[in-house]
Amino acid sequence: MLIALDSQNHYVQADLIKEKNIKGSLFCPGCRQPVYLKRGKIKIPHFSHYQASDCFLFSEGETLEHLAGKQMLSQWFTQQEIPCMLEAYLPKLKQRPDLLIWLDQKIPVAIEFQCSFISEANMIKRTQSYQKAGYKVIWILGKRFKLKRKLTAQQRLFLYYHKNLNYHLFFLDTNHQKLHIFYHLIQFERNELLKSRNYQVSLTNKKITLKTIINHFETLTYQP
Structure with missing residues (x-):
């Protein structure tokens, strides 16, 4: 923690x-x-x-990737003066998102950096719990979920859709401190080849902000 x-x-x-x-x-x-x-x-x-704990919020088996990713994202949001809380516990939901940020004063955004396996039922339950309570939720994937020739069942759980981006996924490479947004995802059924575009964000480059990313994607168009 x-x-x-x-x-x-x-x-x-x-x-x-x-x-x-x-x-x-x-x-x-x-x-x-x-x-x-x-x-x-x-x-x-x-x-x-101090001792082995059955704490339901914090696991002793947390990986270096997970610890580093949460810290990187927290520093990135903070340097942009975006209100951010690490590991904020939400008692009504009995959930603890990795980060909680506010892009405006009304709607908080829960950010989950997912590095390990999670069941479909648990992922859906957690997502719906956030949404019913008025939170937006963004899942960012770790190296376990790296894109290859085809989408796996686990990766499909985390797909987002936007009219400009079509289907897209968020990945965080903690080794190189880069956020990857894979968008315009297309999978061809016959040979299962996966095509996408990759927008890379260096978390150490202070010139690239969340506002920069949003402005970039607002200019995109997608032709099915």
């Missing part, structure tokens, strides 16, 4: 906290059990439970 609670019940972020400034204990925002800061040469700073 990248977020913990301090003894004053304030949220603290793992990559921003200094060990000498930690006063008292740190706690998991989900189960409220004690956690500690882990900082090493390989893994990015994060919090972990």
